[in-house]
Amino acid sequence: WVNGERVGRDYFTPGFTDYKKRLYYLAYDVTPLVRPGQNAVGAILADGWFAGNVFSRGQKWFGSKLRFRAELFLEYEDGTSEVILTDRDWRGAEGPIREADIQAGEAYDARREIEFSRPGFDDQKWHPVDLGAEIKPAVFEAYPGIPVRKTGEVKPIAITEPKPGVFIFDLGQNFAGWARLKVSGNAGQKVKLRFGEMLNPDGSLYTTNLRTARVTDYYTLKGGTEEIWEPRFTFHGFRYVEVSGYPGKPGMDAITGVVVHSDLPITGSFESSDHSLNRLYQNIVWGQRSNYLEVPTDCPQRDERMGWMGDAQVFVHAASYNMEIGAFFTKWMRDVVDAQHESGAFADISPNIGTQSASGWAEAGIVCPHRIWKAYGDTRIIDDCWPAMNRYIDFMVGRSRDGLQPPLGTYGDWLNVKAPLDLGYITTAYYAYDLKLMAEMAAATGRPREAERFEKMFDQVRAAFVRAYVEPDGRVKFPTQTAYLMALRFGLMPDEKRPAAAAHLVKAIEDRDGCLSTGFIGVSYLLPTLTDVGRNDWAWKLLLNHRYPSWLYSVDQGATTIWERWNSWTKEKGFENPGMNSFNHYAYGSVAEWMFRTAAGIAEETPGYKRIIIKPAPGGGLGFLNASYDSIRGSVKTAWRVKDGGIELDLTVPANTTATVYVPALDPAVVTEGGVPAAKSAGVKFLRADDGAAVFEVGSGSYQFVAAP
Numbered sequence: 001w002v003n004g005e006r007v008g009r010d011y012f013t014p015g016f017t018d019y020k021k022r023l024y025y026l027a028y029d030v031t032p033l034v035r036p037g038q039n040a041v042g043a044i045l046a047d048g049w050f051a052g053n054v055f056s057r058g059q060k061w062f063g064s065k066l067r068f069r070a071e072l073f074l075e076y077e078d079g080t081s082e083v084i085l086t087d088r089d090w091r092g093a094e095g096p097i098r099e100a101d102i103q104a105g106e107a108y109d110a111r112r113e114i115e116f117s118r119p120g121f122d123d124q125k126w127h128p129v130d131l132g133a134e135i136k137p138a139v140f141e142a143y144p145g146i147p148v149r150k151t152g153e154v155k156p157i158a159i160t161e162p163k164p165g166v167f168i169f170d171l172g173q174n175f176a177g178w179a180r181l182k183v184s185g186n187a188g189q190k191v192k193l194r195f196g197e198m199l200n201p202d203g204s205l206y207t208t209n210l211r212t213a214r215v216t217d218y219y220t221l222k223g224g225t226e227e228i229w230e231p232r233f234t235f236h237g238f239r240y241v242e243v244s245g246y247p248g249k250p251g252m253d254a255i256t257g258v259v260v261h262s263d264l265p266i267t268g269s270f271e272s273s274d275h276s277l278n279r280l281y282q283n284i285v286w287g288q289r290s291n292y293l294e295v296p297t298d299c300p301q302r303d304e305r306m307g308w309m310g311d312a313q314v315f316v317h318a319a320s321y322n323m324e325i326g327a328f329f330t331k332w333m334r335d336v337v338d339a340q341h342e343s344g345a346f347a348d349i350s351p352n353i354g355t356q357s358a359s360g361w362a363e364a365g366i367v368c369p370h371r372i373w374k375a376y377g378d379t380r381i382i383d384d385c386w387p388a389m390n391r392y393i394d395f396m397v398g399r400s401r402d403g404l405q406p407p408l409g410t411y412g413d414w415l416n417v418k419a420p421l422d423l424g425y426i427t428t429a430y431y432a433y434d435l436k437l438m439a440e441m442a443a444a445t446g447r448p449r450e451a452e453r454f455e456k457m458f459d460q461v462r463a464a465f466v467r468a469y470v471e472p473d474g475r476v477k478f479p480t481q482t483a484y485l486m487a488l489r490f491g492l493m494p495d496e497k498r499p500a501a502a503a504h505l506v507k508a509i510e511d512r513d514g515c516l517s518t519g520f521i522g523v524s525y526l527l528p529t530l531t532d533v534g535r536n537d538w539a540w541k542l543l544l545n546h547r548y549p550s551w552l553y554s555v556d557q558g559a560t561t562i563w564e565r566w567n568s569w570t571k572e573k574g575f576e577n578p579g580m581n582s583f584n585h586y587a588y589g590s591v592a593e594w595m596f597r598t599a600a601g602i603a604e605e606t607p608g609y610k611r612i613i614i615k616p617a618p619g620g621g622l623g624f625l626n627a628s629y630d631s632i633r634g635s636v637k638t639a640w641r642v643k644d645g646g647i648e649l650d651l652t653v654p655a656n657t658t659a660t661v662y663v664p665a666l667d668p669a670v671v672t673e674g675g676v677p678a679a680k681s682a683g684v685k686f687l688r689a690d691d692g693a694a695v696f697e698v699g700s701g702s703y704q705f706v707a708a709p
Contacts, residue, residue: 433490
C-alpha cells in the first residue's frame with residue numbers, strides 16, 4: 001500500500017514457484033499514489049504456497065520465515081532520482097488477519113484493523129523486522145507470467161436453511177475464488193463461511209471430497225455500521241457457501257461470489273444448435289478459469305491444487321483455443337525446468353514438492369513448449385527449454401532396452417473406465433512421441449543435425465514398438481481404445497496397417513456399446529484420431545453421446561464444470577469415491593481441441609497462424625455451429641449451417657494471413673461464394689477437390705461459401 005491505497009490489482013504475488021531455486025519480483029507504476037510531503041508505504045504478508053499447506057506435505061515445505069523486499073524508485077522533475085529501500089528501519093506487527101492459508105481459509109478480526117500505510121502512523125509499538133534471509137535462490141528475476149486477479153462476480157440464485165441458523169447460498173456455478181460478505185451486527189460477532197461444490201441429500205454442504213482442506217473463512221465484526229469483507233490470501237473451489245453465525249437472516253446480497261484466476265484473455269467462442277454441447281463448452285472454459293491459477297492446477301478445492309503435469313499436457317491444445325496462454329506457460333515452463341530431477345526425468349508435479357516422474361506426466365516438458373510454438377509461432381520457449389528437454393531424452397535413452405521403455409511411474413491411463421493399459425506400452429509410445437516433437441522443434445529452431453538425429457531415433461523406436469506390440473493384422477497387444485489411439489496418433493502404426501488398426505479402434509468402441517473407455521491420457525487423442533482415420537461419424541457420436549461414460553452425461557447430471565470422473569455424481573447413485581472426486585477438474589475438457597480444430601474447422605497450417613486451415617466437419621445432426629478464435633494474428637471466425645441439404649460456410653480471415661478452405665462438397669462446381677461460382681470469385685483461388693471437399697485459397701477478409709446439395 002502507498003498512502004492508504006492498494007498497489008495494483010494482483011493477488012498471491014510474487015507467485016508460486018520453487019522458492020529455493022527462483023524468486024520473482026513485480027514492478028508497478030505508483031506515480032498517482034505518491035504526493036508531495038510525507039508518504040507512507042506498507043505491506044501485508046501471508047504464508048501463501050511458501051509457508052502454507054502444500055498438497056499432503058503440510059506447512060512450511062519451502063520455508064517458514066516470511067520476507068518482504070521493495071524498492072521505491074523516485075524520478076524528480078529536475079532529472080535527479082532517489083531509491084528508497086526496505087531496511088532495518090522498517091517495523092512489523094500482526095494485524096486483523098489472524099489466519100491465512102490457501103487450503104484452510106482466512107480468519108479476519110475487523111476490530112484489529114489498522115490504518116498502517118498512511119502518513120503519520122505511529123509504529124513505535126511495532127517490532128523491528130528481521131533482515132536475515134532464510135533462502136537464497138539461484139535466480140531472482142522479473143515475474144514473466146500473468147498475475148492472478150479478480151475477473152468477475154457471481155450472484156446467488158437461491159438460499160436455503162437446512163438447519164436453524166445455517167444458510168446455504170447457491171451461486172449456480174462452480175468456480176475458483178472467494179465470497180464477499182456483507183453484514184451488520186455487534187462488535188465481536190463472528191460469521192463462519194464454509195465452501196463446497198455440492199450438497200448432501202439432506203441439503204447440507206458436501207465437504208467429504210475436500211479431504212484435509214478446511215476451506216473455511218471467519219469474519220469477526222467491528223460493529224456499528226454495515227461491513228463488507230473479502231479475503232486476500234486464500235481461494236476456494238465452490239458453488240455453495242454455508243453461512244453460520246450471521247446476525248439475523250441474510251438476504252440474497254449478503255454473499256457475492258468473486259471469480260479469481262490468472263487474468264488470461266479469453267480468445268475462443270463456441271456456439272451450436274445443440275444446447276448440451278454449448279453447456280459442455282461453457283463447463284470447459286469454467287474449468288480452465290478455475291484451474292489456471294498461477295500454475296495449471298488439477299483442481300481448486302481440495303488439499304491438492306498442484307501443477308500436475310499430466311493434466312496440463314493433455315489439455316494444453318484445448319487451452320490455447322480458449323485463452324491466450326503464451327505468457328502463462330512461459331512462466332510455468334520455468335517451474336517445470338526447475339522441478340526436473342537430477343537424473344533428467346521431469347517431475348509429475350511442477351513446482352516440485354518431492355514427487356516422482358511418470359510417463360504421460362513428464363511429457364508436459366516437451367508437449368507444452370511444442371504447443372505454445374505451434375499456437376503463437378514463437379520459438380523462444382523452445383530455446384529456453386531445449387537443454388532440459390534434451391536432458392529428459394538422454395534420461396530416456398539411458399533406460400531404453402532395444403528401443404523399448406520399461407514402465408515409468410504408476411499412473412497409466414489415469415481413471416480409465418475398466419480399460420487399463422500396460423505401462424511399458426504407454427512409456428514406449430510416449431518416448432517415440434517425444435522424439436517426433438523434438439525433431440519438429442529442432443528443425444524449427446535451426447538445429448538440422450539434431451532434427452535428423454531425433455528422426456532416426458523415432459524410426460528405431462517405432463520399429464521396436466511394432467515388433468513388440470503390433471500384430472500382422474493391425475491389432476495391438478493390449479487392445480484398449482487408448483492403445484490404438486496412441487499407436488495411430490503418434491505415427492507408430494505402419495501405413496499399410498493403419499486402415500486395419502482404425503477398424504479395430506472402432507470395434508473397441510462398439511464393444512463398449514458405442515461409448516469411450518479412455519482415461520486422462522487417451523481421451524485427448526480420441527476424437528482427433530478418429531478424424532485422422534476418416535471416422536468423423538464416430539467422433540460426432542461420441543461427442544454427442546448422453547450415456548455413461550461421456551462428456552454430456554455429466555452435463556445431464558447438472559455439471560457446471562468438467563468433473564474428475566464421468567460419474568462424479570449421478571441422480572441415481574449419488575457421489576462417487578470421495579477420496580478422488582473433484583467437481584472441477586479440466587483434463588476431460590481436452591475435447592475442446594476437436595471442437596475448434598475439426599467441428600468448427602479452425603487450425604494453424606503454419607505455426608502462429610500465418611497460414612490457416614479452415615476445414616469444418618458438419619455432422620452430428622447439428623443445424624449450425626459458430627466459432628471464433630483470436631489468434632496471435634487476429635480473429636479467425638467460422639460459421640456453418642446445414643440448409644436445404646446443402647452447406648453454408650461463413651468465414652473471416654485476419655489481415656496478413658492466407659487460408660486454405662475446405663468446403664464440404666463432392667462437386668466443386670456446386671460451390672458459390674458471394675453468389676457467384678467460387679472458382680471465379682474475386683480473391684478466391686480454386687486449388688483442388690480433396691477428401692469430399694472443394695479446396696480454395698483465400699486472403700484476409702470475410703467470405704460466404706455455399707455448397708448446393
